Amino acid sequence: MQVPKVVEIKRIEEESPTVKTFIFDWKVDSEKPGQFMMVWNFEDEKPMSLSLIDNVKNEIGISIRSVGVFTEQIHKLQIGDKLGLRGPYGRGFDISGIKVLAVGGGIGMAPIVAYSEEASKMGVEVHIVSAASTMDELLFSDRIKRSGAKLLTCTDDGTHGYCGYGTDLAEKALSEENYDMVVSCGPEIMMEKLFNMVEKYEISSQFSLERYMKCGLGLCGQCCVDDQGWRVCVEGPVFWQDELRMITEFGKYKRDSSGQKHKI
Amino acid sequence: MLAAGILGSTASSLNWAGRSGAGAVVTKSFGLNPNKGYANPTTVEVTGGVINAIGLSNPGVENFKTELEKLNKSVPAIASLYGANPEEFSEIATRVEDLVDALELNVSCPHAMGGCGSAIGQDPELTREIVQSVKKSVKIPVFVKLTPNVTDIVEIARSAEDVGADALTMINSLGPGMRIDIETGNPILNNKFGGLSGPAVKPIAIRCIYEVYDSVDIPIIGVGGIRNYEDVIEFLYAGASCIQIGTSIMYEGMDIFGKILTGLERFMDDKGYGSVNGMVGIAHK
Ligand SMILES: Cc1cc2nc3c(=O)[nH]c(=O)nc-3n(C[C@H](O)[C@H](O)[C@H](O)COP(=O)(O)OP(=O)(O)OC[C@H]3O[C@@H](n4cnc5c(N)ncnc54)[C@H](O)[C@@H]3O)c2cc1C
Ligand SMILES: Cc1cc2nc3c(=O)[nH]c(=O)nc-3n(C[C@H](O)[C@H](O)[C@H](O)COP(=O)(O)O)c2cc1C
Ligand code: FES
Numbered sequence: 001m002q003v004p005k006v007v008e009i010k011r012i013e014e015e016s017p018t019v020k021t022f023i024f025d026w027k028v029d030s031e032k033p034g035q036f037m038m039v040w041n042f043e044d045e046k047p048m049s050l051s052l053i054d055n056v057k058n059e060i061g062i063s064i065r066s067v068g069v070f071t072e073q074i075h076k077l078q079i080g081d082k083l084g085l086r087g088p089y090g091r092g093f094d095i096s097g098i099k100v101l102a103v104g105g106g107i108g109m110a111p112i113v114a115y116s117e118e119a120s121k122m123g124v125e126v127h128i129v130s131a132a133s134t135m136d137e138l139l140f141s142d143r144i145k146r147s148g149a150k151l152l153t154c155t156d157d158g159t160h161g162y163c164g165y166g167t168d169l170a171e172k173a174l175s176e177e178n179y180d181m182v183v184s185c186g187p188e189i190m191m192e193k194l195f196n197m198v199e200k201y202e203i204s205s206q207f208s209l210e211r212y213m214k215c216g217l218g219l220c221g222q223c224c225v226d227d228q229g230w231r232v233c234v235e236g237p238v239f240w241q242d243e244l245r246m247i248t249e250f251g252k253y254k255r256d257s258s259g260q261k262h263k264i
Numbered sequence: 265m266l267a268a269g270i271l272g273s274t275a276s277s278l279n280w281a282g283r284s285g286a287g288a289v290v291t292k293s294f295g296l297n298p299n300k301g302y303a304n305p306t307t308v309e310v311t312g313g314v315i316n317a318i319g320l321s322n323p324g325v326e327n328f329k330t331e332l333e334k335l336n337k338s339v340p341a342i343a344s345l346y347g348a349n350p351e352e353f354s355e356i357a358t359r360v361e362d363l364v365d366a367l368e369l370n371v372s373c374p375h376a377m378g379g380c381g382s383a384i385g386q387d388p389e390l391t392r393e394i395v396q397s398v399k400k401s402v403k404i405p406v407f408v409k410l411t412p413n414v415t416d417i418v419e420i421a422r423s424a425e426d427v428g429a430d431a432l433t434m435i436n437s438l439g440p441g442m443r444i445d446i447e448t449g450n451p452i453l454n455n456k457f458g459g460l461s462g463p464a465v466k467p468i469a470i471r472c473i474y475e476v477y478d479s480v481d482i483p484i485i486g487v488g489g490i491r492n493y494e495d496v497i498e499f500l501y502a503g504a505s506c507i508q509i510g511t512s513i514m515y516e517g518m519d520i521f522g523k524i525l526t527g528l529e530r531f532m533d534d535k536g537y538g539s540v541n542g543m544v545g546i547a548h549k
Contacts (some may be wrong), residue, residue: 002309006447038305042450045304082448113546215307217514220318221271221292229280234517256475258298259273 002217004040004084004112009077010059016137018109020075021051021063025156028055033114034092034185034238036210037062038216040108041077044070047213047233049185050088051110051140053094053118063139065107067245089216090237093206095119097181102149103194105131105169111208112149112185120148127152127173130184131166135159166195174201181205182239191250195244205241209250212257222257227251254259266521267436267510268409269485270342273322274335282339285521290508291332293344293370294322295380296352303454307463308443313462313511315441318381320346320373325356325483332363340365346373346380350397350414361402369398372411372436373459382411382436388423398426404414404429407485412438412465412472421476433485433508434476435469436462462511463489470502477503477545491515493527499542501547 013021036049039062052061066075075143077083093115100119104112109130119126126149132138133156144151153161155171162169167190173179174197182198184191186207198205199233211223218234225232226249244250253261265288273278273292281289301321307314335341343364347353359463371385382444384390391408398406410417412435414519423433437459438527443452469488477484486504490496491512501506512520537543 001311002314003443004305004445005451020480040305040452042448043303044454079270084445086423141495209423212302214304214318214321215316217272217307217309217314218517219307219314219511219514220315221269221273221277222321224271224274224277226274226276227279228275231271231277255274255323256298258321260291260298260327 001161002086004038004045006082007085009079009081009083012079013141015063016163018137019065019139020172022063022074023059023190024051024076026060026085028053028058028060030061031088032092033118034111034192035088035090036237037085037087038089038213040086041070041073042084043073046070046212047089047216048186049111049114051114053114055225063107063110064219066176084107087216090234091235093183093208093238095122095124097126097179097204098126099125099177099179100181101127101129101170101173101177102181102184103129103131103184103186105166106133106137107139108184108186108208109139110185112141114151116144117147117185126150127177127179129154129170129173131155131190133157136261146147166190166237167197168196171197174198174203179203184208195241195250198241206238207241208238209236209242212218212252214257222255222259230239265342265506265508266290266483267508268370269318269509270513275331278339278341279336280518281521282336283307284518286339287471288342290338290342290368291344292322293320293329293346293373294325295304295320295346295354296325296356298322298324298327302489305453306455307458308452310441310443310460310464312464313460314440314514315443315453315458315460316437317405317453317458319441319455320398325359329360329363335363342366342368344368344370344409345368346347348380350394353394354397354401355400361404364404364451366407366430366492367398367402368407368409368433369394370409370436372409382413385411385420385436388420391420392427395424395429399428407431407433409433409436410472411436412468412516413444417472418475418479421480425480425482429482431483431485432476432480433487434472435465435488436532438465438468461488465489466495470498473499473504474547490521493524495533496524496528497531497543501544501545505540505544505549
């Protein structure tokens with residue numbers, strides 16, 4: 001039944017000055033990295049990626065960047081406070097390949113860290129490009145290192161790791177190593193650049209998209225993308241590159257809650 | 265056909281339904297101006313369906329026209345319109361007339377704001393004025409979508425037919441209904457109330473169609489809870505000449521159109537029906 005399940009916040013991790021992870025007890029079943037939950041704070045309900053999936057401790061986590069009314073409200077919550085969660089929704093990352101380059105930008109690192117833990121556990125060699133504006137905003141570095149993945153960091157201001165864009169660092173990695181899969185989540189401008197790059201290298205790849213969501217059930221049509229009409233909440237949010245080639249609005253525009261288009 | 269408001273807010277998703285076997289597509293209802301709709305949660309599942317209070321979100325007729333221009337026209341397209349009065353309906357109708365094959369007037373949404381929706385469809389006089397006004401303004405066929413939330417659906421159906429409605433679409437979502445979270449006592453929908461749709465409303469749709477079929481001569485488009493070809497047969501027998509599918513896309517995905525067509529064709533072969541027309545209204549002996 002697609003109804004919010006009200007759960008208590010079990011732990012809160014301060015990941016950066018703007019990002020907190022909220023962890024809940026949750027019977028983990030088929031949850032996959034790249035899938036998302038609809039999160040209800042009894043006023044509004046918004047999509048958030050799973051950033052932690054632990055099928056041993058039966059815990060899940062979501063990591064939220066404070067950017068507006070809803071996310072600020074959630075940042076004020078304490079351990080023991082309640083939220084309603086429904087999901088998991090959508091198609092997550094397919095975990096395959098032998099040596100994978102995972103590129104995460106900003107809060108896009110949320111599904112990437114979950115991917116890194118799961119894929120490493122399954123014996124995939126994962127290299128992560130973690131991109132942030134500045135050192136304090138680099139996310140999940142400890143968890144990534146613990147997962148066994150190789151971490152490559154970059155910051156816009158050069159305060160940590162490579163100085164420059166995640167795509168530059170990814171290009172460097174792609175030219176030096178032999179990857180057979182690329183996965184990514186982050187600002188669409190970054191992903192579009194990466195997509196064009198990966199097309200050149202002819203490597204299989206998967207990208208996680210964000211669009212305005214209402215139902216999360218594949219009914220309202222709010223999250224449909226041109227030209228195929230696919231629903232990001234059902235057919236996505238993760239798309240393979242051959243599908244992305246048919247998503248003509250990728251990198252160009254997206255629709256708001258009324259359906260009006262806005263440039264990306 | 266694809267029912268109004270299930271996907272359908274972009275040309276892409278309407279074309280997709282056409283590709284998937286829908287014989288025609290109805291757009292999301294749109295109005296004169298952009299509307300963000302209600303805040304989330306706007307939908308929640310209940311036994312036998314969902315309740316929704318999307319709140320008729322749409323980008324407004326001018327933006328929507330750019331979507332209608334991109335329809336690939338592989339199947340007929342029907343624009344669903346909403347407004348608060350005859351002038352508004354006619355204004356929108358005139359602006360999109362050249363881009364679609366027919367109009368469906370949504371006078372029946374159970375959770376619309378500002379006097380739109382079922383506030384109209386519960387009032388035979390206002391329904392009559394709106395249909396009359398739109399009929400005078402456009403040449404393409406005009407369908408009127410009725411709400412089941414009335415004491416006498418036959419009366420409303422007749423008033424629409426009297427002033428020239430070309431077909432009736434029955435039914436819009438029911439209620440409104442409500443769902444409350446038992447952990448916290450919060451109503452789940454932000455709007456508290458929302459229209460009920462899905463398999464749970466099917467018996468009511470069947471009854472409404474059965475009642476109206478005897479009293480009007482115009483075709484009835486059946487909608488409400490259809491999930492498989494057996495459901496479609498019931499609608500045809502009750503008096504619908506064609507049907508729309510909405511909520512069940514949540515359970516079955518876009519493949520539902522193809523699956524239903526296959527099942528229906530097999531049934532018709534087995535029973536020796538040469539055409540759907542021969543099945544319409546069979547329950548009226
Ligand atoms: C599949 C998916 C996964 C996401 N995962 C995460 C995550 O792991 N962590 C995280 O911090 N954020 C995530 N987001 C984005 C998150 O939903 C928005 O940051 C949040 O909704 C902003 O709400 P607000 O009220 O704080 O800000 P607002 O000021 O209301 O919005 C800021 C921006 O967020 C986006 N947004 C607002 N409402 C919605 C909505 N209902 N659906 C989609 N986008 C919306 C819009 O682009 C808007 O411009 C995800 C979005 C999607 C679609
Ligand atoms: C999410 C959702 C949005 C809807 N939006 C509209 C709409 O914009 N206009 C309209 O006339 N009906 C709308 N409806 C009603 C459907 O078109 C249909 O009449 C009703 O849901 C019953 O059919 P179903 O059980 O097959 O969904 C909506 C229904 C749902 C579930
Ligand atoms: S959010 Fe409603 S269809 Fe995707």
